[in-house]
Amino acid sequence: MPQEASSVLREELAIALNELSDIRIDFSDYDVSDIERDLDRVESLARDDTDDGC
Numbered sequence: 001m002p003q004e005a006s007s008v009l010r011e012e013l014a015i016a017l018n019e020l021s022d023i024r025i026d027f028s029d030y031d032v033s034d035i036e037r038d039l040d041r042v043e044s045l046a047r048d049d050t051d052d053g054c
Helices: 003-021 034-052
Strands: none
Touching: none
16 A cells, blocks of 8 residues: 555544544443344344355
């Protein structure tokens, strides 16, 4: 990767990380069962993505 491209990538990542650091998630509204259900949904989608349809 050229040095210029690497520098641009680092700058963009720094900007994104700074923006993400401002996000505060309040987990008090979540029930553990909601989180588990969401994780199951993500795992199901991941399995569907790797399924070749056969």
